[in-house]
Structures are given as C-alpha cells and as structure tokens.
Amino acid sequence: MGDPARGPKYECEIWRASIRADGAIGFISDEYASFTLAGDIESDASILSPDYPTNKVRLAVWEGTLEMIGEHIRPGITTDAIDRLVDTFIRDHGAYPSPLNYHGFPKSICTSVNHQVCHGIPGGKVLKNGDIINIDITVIKDGFHGDTSKMFYIGQPSVLARRVTEVAHSALWKGIDIVRPGATLGDIGHAIQNHVESEGFSVVREYCGHGIGREFHEDPQVLHYGSAGTGTVLQEGMCFTIEPMVNAGKRHVKLLPDKWTVVTKDRKPSAQWEHTCLVTADGFEVLTLGADEHQ
Numbered sequence: 001m002g003d004p005a006r007g008p009k010y011e012c013e014i015w016r017a018s019i020r021a022d023g024a025i026g027f028i029s030d031e032y033a034s035f036t037l038a039g040d041i042e043s044d045a046s047i048l049s050p051d052y053p054t055n056k057v058r059l060a061v062w063e064g065t066l067e068m069i070g071e072h073i074r075p076g077i078t079t080d081a082i083d084r085l086v087d088t089f090i091r092d093h094g095a096y097p098s099p100l101n102y103h104g105f106p107k108s109i110c111t112s113v114n115h116q117v118c119h120g121i122p123g124g125k126v127l128k129n130g131d132i133i134n135i136d137i138t139v140i141k142d143g144f145h146g147d148t149s150k151m152f153y154i155g156q157p158s159v160l161a162r163r164v165t166e167v168a169h170s171a172l173w174k175g176i177d178i179v180r181p182g183a184t185l186g187d188i189g190h191a192i193q194n195h196v197e198s199e200g201f202s203v204v205r206e207y208c209g210h211g212i213g214r215e216f217h218e219d220p221q222v223l224h225y226g227s228a229g230t231g232t233v234l235q236e237g238m239c240f241t242i243e244p245m246v247n248a249g250k251r252h253v254k255l256l257p258d259k260w261t262v263v264t265k266d267r268k269p270s271a272q273w274e275h276t277c278l279v280t281a282d283g284f285e286v287l288t289l290g291a292d293e294h295q
Contacts, residue, residue: 001149002207082135086135115264153165189222193226202250209241210240
C-alpha cells in the first residue's frame with residue numbers, strides 16, 4: 001500500500017515530491033513554501049531493520065494469499081467478495097490485515113480497477129471481462145508488516161491494458177535490480193522512470209514506496225522517478241517497498257471524494273506491482289516472492 005510522497009521529518013504537514021529546475025529531487029511543503037533536497041532529509045536508525053524476520057514476512061504476506069485469491073478472480077465477482085476472502089485467509093493464518101482501520105481505511109485490502117491507480121476501496125464493483133485489477137495486500141504478523149501487490153486480468157484485457165500491466169511489472173524489477181549497499185534511492189527511481197518513459201508510458205509521482213517493518217509506513221520514502229546518484233544511500237538492513245504506479249496516458253492523477261481512491265485524470269488504465277525488499281550485504285532479498293517468481 002503506497003504512501004503519499006512527503007518529507008519524512010514532518011508528520012503533521014503534507015509534502016509533495018518534486019524536481020527543481022536544476023534537476024534536484026526533493027520535497028515541497030505547501031504550508032511553508034519550502035524545498036528540501038531528498039538527500040538532506042534526516043533519517044535515523046529506524047530505516048534499518050537488521051532484525052527483520054524474513055521467514056515470518058514470507059509466512060505473513062504470502063502463505064499462498066495472492067495465489068489463493070487468483071483462483072477466484074473471474075467475471076462476476078465483486079471487489080468486496082475479494083476483500084472478504086483475503087481477510088478470512090489472512091486471519092486463518094495467524095496474521096492481521098494492516099490496512100483495516102488504518103487512518104480510517106474501511107477494508108482489509110485495496111482493489112484498484114482499470115483507471116484506478118491505487119487505494120481503491122472494495123465494494124459492490126462487479127468485475128467484468130476485459131478489466132484489470134491490482135490487489136494490494138499488507139499484513140502484520142509477530143510485530144512486523146509485509147506489503148505486496150499484484151495485477152490480475154479478468155478475461156481478455158485490451159492490448160493497452162495488458163501492455164501497461166507488463167511494463168509496470170518490468171519497471172518494478174528494473175528498480176529492484178538496483179538495490180544493493182552503496183546505491184541510492186535516486187538510482188532506483190531513475191531506472192524505473194527511464195524504463196517506463198522509454199515504453200511511452202508515465203510514472204505517477206504523488207505516491208511512492210516506503211520503509212516498512214514494525215510500522216506500516218516508515219522512512220525512507222522511495223520515489224519511482226528521479227536522478228541517478230541522488231538521495232539516501234542504501235545500507236545493509238534497510239527494508240522498504242518498491243511499487244511503481246504506471247499510467248498508460250499522462251502521469252496526472254486525482255483523489256476521489258472518498259479521500260482514498262486515486263484515479264488517472266485522463267481515465268486511461270493504470271497498473272502497479274509491489275514487493276517488499278531487504279538490502280543485504282551483497283545485494284537484495286525480495287521478501288514477498290510468489291511461488292511463480294524467481295529473484
């Protein structure tokens with residue numbers, strides 16, 4: 001589940017990720033009309049998770065959750081029914097759905113369909129042939145959170161919907177492949193942005209990946225665009241999500257009146273994939289791999 005891009009030091013004010021005219025990446029405070037370089041944002045030991053229990057994260061997040069729900073994704077099912085199935089599965093496996101009641105979010109998962117970018121609220125929406133859907137699952141087990149999302153096709157999607165889904169998936173792995181001690185967050189964003197834009201699509205900038213561990217959303221903020229060599233330097237023990245949101249049209253989005261659901265302004269389809277990653281001594285470990293994935 002993505003985090004609105006913000007300046008991590010300031011919990012009470014909203015910051016927007018921005019690129020200055022000289023190419024510097026940072027955050028703009030609407031309240032104070034200030035610009036802070038991403039690399040100047042203070043961080044502390046909370047971004048390191050040397051005791052992150054990788055085996056428990058796999059158990060909590062996966063344990064077959066997305067594989068299970070994939071068997072139920074077909075025309076005629078509602079997003080609320082998907083939510084109930086996942087909620088039951090998570091609880092039956094001794095975990096708890098992190099999004100439920102998080103800042104008032106009313107459901108256990110996010111379901112974002114077609115031109116919905118992220119944070120869609122499950123409800124009476126009936127899936128039909130040609131739809132695409134992102135199912136975003138975060139759970140907490142034994143005191144630690146794990147976060148992942150995956151795209152599903154309902155029947156046969158359009159060529160455009162299928163292509164943006166495929167590019168979003170490859171963009172995720174372009175970012176993951178950068179992760180290692182000494183790389184920067186800007187390196188990750190740069191790799192994702194270059195790949196997406198080379199395919200003729202756009203990267204959403206208002207929402208980003210995030211640190212994760214004992215808290216659902218922690219530092220650092222992981223932007224999916226930017227300049228190589230900028231931002232926080234990765235260290236062994238950091239744990240965070242990478243979750244690029246890729247639009248088939250322009251990058252601009254809007255928030256619906258429910259204050260959660262984000263959609264593309266041009267109503268063209270959007271796709272997102274997400275994994276939780278741990279920085280290891282010699283590279284990375286993806287903690288939320290499915291049975292059909294290899295790192």
